[in-house]
Amino acid sequence: MLTIGCHLSSSRGYLAMGKEAARIGAGTFQFFTRNPRGAKAKEIQESDVAAYLAFADAAGIRRILAHAPYTLNPCSKDPSVREFALETMADDLRRMEYTPGNCYNFHPGSHTGQGTETGIALIAHTLNQVLRPEQSTTVLLETMAGKGSEIGGCFEELREILDRTALSGHAGVCLDTCHVWDAGYDIAGHLDQVLDQFDRVIGLDRLKAVHLNDSQNPLGSRKDRHARIGEGCIGLDALIRVVRHPALKDLPFYLETPNDLDGYAREIRMLQEAAAAG
Ligand code: FE
Numbered sequence: 001m002l003t004i005g006c007h008l009s010s011s012r013g014y015l016a017m018g019k020e021a022a023r024i025g026a027g028t029f030q031f032f033t034r035n036p037r038g039a040k041a042k043e044i045q046e047s048d049v050a051a052y053l054a055f056a057d058a059a060g061i062r063r064i065l066a067h068a069p070y071t072l073n074p075c076s077k078d079p080s081v082r083e084f085a086l087e088t089m090a091d092d093l094r095r096m097e098y099t100p101g102n103c104y105n106f107h108p109g110s111h112t113g114q115g116t117e118t119g120i121a122l123i124a125h126t127l128n129q130v131l132r133p134e135q136s137t138t139v140l141l142e143t144m145a146g147k148g149s150e151i152g153g154c155f156e157e158l159r160e161i162l163d164r165t166a167l168s169g170h171a172g173v174c175l176d177t178c179h180v181w182d183a184g185y186d187i188a189g190h191l192d193q194v195l196d197q198f199d200r201v202i203g204l205d206r207l208k209a210v211h212l213n214d215s216q217n218p219l220g221s222r223k224d225r226h227a228r229i230g231e232g233c234i235g236l237d238a239l240i241r242v243v244r245h246p247a248l249k250d251l252p253f254y255l256e257t258p259n260d261l262d263g264y265a266r267e268i269r270m271l272q273e274a275a276a277a278g
């Protein structure tokens with residue numbers, strides 16, 4: 001059965017997210033570890049986490065995905081921005097262990113003029129400082145649209161980061177359908193070939209999660225503007241092929257489409273029906 005959910009607000013805690021997910025028919029969800037612009041995180045409430053874990057277990061909610069703030073940039077040329085990324089990731093990973101065995105996704109970063117090589121080295125350096133042998137959390141590099149000086153707009157860059165990460169068993173990749181499309185990977189016309197390429201360059205065993213989004217822009221536009229499922233340039237049929245694909249169908253899918261909760265509920269229901277019919 002398809003594991004699908006959407007991005008939810010974390011402002012009221014874990015139990016509130018679990019209940020919201022259950023109410024809209026989601027089997028999982030994604031949330032920001034703190035304000036997406038990167039403010040200080042609220043300390044974990046152990047009673048909230050305990051109540052959430054019991055609720056999620058009963059409701060069948062699993063494989064939740066935490067998303068680091070957008071402002072996090074481990075390969076900025078500004079040392080204070082890199083320091084913020086390091087401290088934020090270390091703190092987020094400490095807090096992730098309250099809900100063991102889940103994934104933590106981040107945007108690899110923008111090299112801000114230093115060049116791709118330096119950017120990759122700085123990202124791997126950060127991972128090498130924050131990953132711990134004993135952690136149960138897997139850290140995911142998100143595939144990016146490649147706008148500006150973004151790292152991660154091609155599979156080779158992600159492979160290079162993983163190769164330079166000592167504890168790479170604790171690291172993986174989250175594929176964002178809007179981002180790879182905007183980066184020039186034709187998942188609408190040539191899904192098999194794109195996944196073959198992912199497998200050759202990174203390895204499909206490294207793929208741990210999918211952000212399921214349509215795109216407001218055409219293939220290769222390098223824009224990163226999400227659209228609702230079926231209302232963008234990738235299209236409904238292509239996104240249904242994504243959730244049904246044998247190499248992907250057992251992964252957790254997270255919608256980051258411009259929607260309110262009712263809209264998310266509709267997309268979740270539609271995709272579950274499409275997956276079951278396939
Ligand atoms: Fe993201």
Ligand code: FE
Nearest residue numbers: 142176211256
């Ligand atoms: Fe995403």
Ligand code: ZN
Nearest residue numbers: 178179224226
């Ligand atoms: Zn995006």
